[in-house]
Amino acid sequence: MSIDIKLQNACDHRINWIRSELETDRKTIFLSYPIASTASFKLRINNVVLPKSSYGFSNSEESTVVEPTRYVSLKKKSKLNDPIIEAQYTTFLDYCPKCVGLRYIDDLTYDKSGDLNTVRNEYLLVQNVEKRVITELGSNVFHENMGTNLHSLVNQKILDFDLIRNQITDQIITSLNRLKESQRTLLASRREVSDGELLDKIGEVIVERAEDPTILRVTVTFTARSGRTLEYTQFLELSRQRVAFV
Structure with a gap:
């Protein structure tokens, strides 16, 4: 595991x-x-x-x-x-200057014993999906095939919603298929892994406008090998100098 x-x-x-x-x-x-x-x-x-x-x-x-x-x-x-x-x-x-109103922060935290908080099983799978979505492709020198090219959508105006939606969907599905490939390599190495952390099926990628017309809501559904269906939601703002994940 x-x-x-x-x-x-x-x-x-x-x-x-x-x-x-x-x-x-x-x-x-x-x-x-x-x-x-x-x-x-x-x-x-x-x-x-x-x-x-x-x-x-x-x-x-x-x-x-x-x-x-x-x-x-x-x-x-x-x-x-x-x-x-x-x-x-x-x-x-x-x-709040730490979470800027998002309720959550991406930072290290510790439990009462002073150990780093960790995730495993399905929670680990959701976190790995998030990493694959928000990481800029090629930015990780140790895993250059991790991430998406969503950052290439910088300053694009949402004039053709269908085009933007298709670009985002293709980027995410391609990235998650790479995740499945890396997990197959992991299994081949005979490393002990749980069914909960393995991506089995990629479901829907739904891209829709949020209440703010400059922000898109992206919802990804997927199934772990354990049979549990999971969901990950990311808000994407395209109107700033760089793509903002909010």
């Missing part, structure tokens, strides 16, 4: 000790991202964590609309010269 490091993980929207600036009144601290919960908020100055009783929270006096809290107000003016101010807290999904 094969295992791999788990790449996609739920984002906690946690801001870890981000540098903040003290305003000219020597009391107000502006935060780059709004605070979702004041209960978990921590503030430190020159590496010393302040007690919660020494500050409060407020909004900008210049704002004419109700908005999430971005300001911390010290109870007493700071007498420190150019203090190093840092804050740790949780922000909102739409403001």
Whole structure:
């Protein structure tokens, strides 16, 4: 049975000790991202964590609309010269700089024992399908046949939807067939693998417009050798300077 490091993980929207600036009144601290919960908020100055009783929270006096809290107000003016101010807290999904509102991040995470989180069986197959879809063909020097040429669709306007759909479908099916070939090579080497991690059949590749007309929703269905039917969805934006997988 094969295992791999788990790449996609739920984002906690946690801001870890981000540098903040003290305003000219020597009391107000502006935060780059709004605070979702004041209960978990921590503030430190020159590496010393302040007690919660020494500050409060407020909004900008210049704002004419109700908005999430971005300001911390010290109870007493700071007498420190150019203090190093840092804050740790949780922000909102739409403001999160880590996942940029997508809820998930592609990053390494660890379990309670300090070991890397891993995936196996059908979860490993889904992750391998994702790698084959979003990796730019030829960008991996160790596996040059891994990926798609979806990045070649840079700046294409969606004038002929059928043409774009066919290009995306062909790219993905070709890439997944390469995955099947590599798995056959793996089996021939007599390496122990599970039926859940093996791609058996490629089902449908459905390309449709999302609510935003500049974004396409791509849904791929496929079956593992274990008999379980799986689905992978990727949003594809074609209107930026490069193809964006969102």
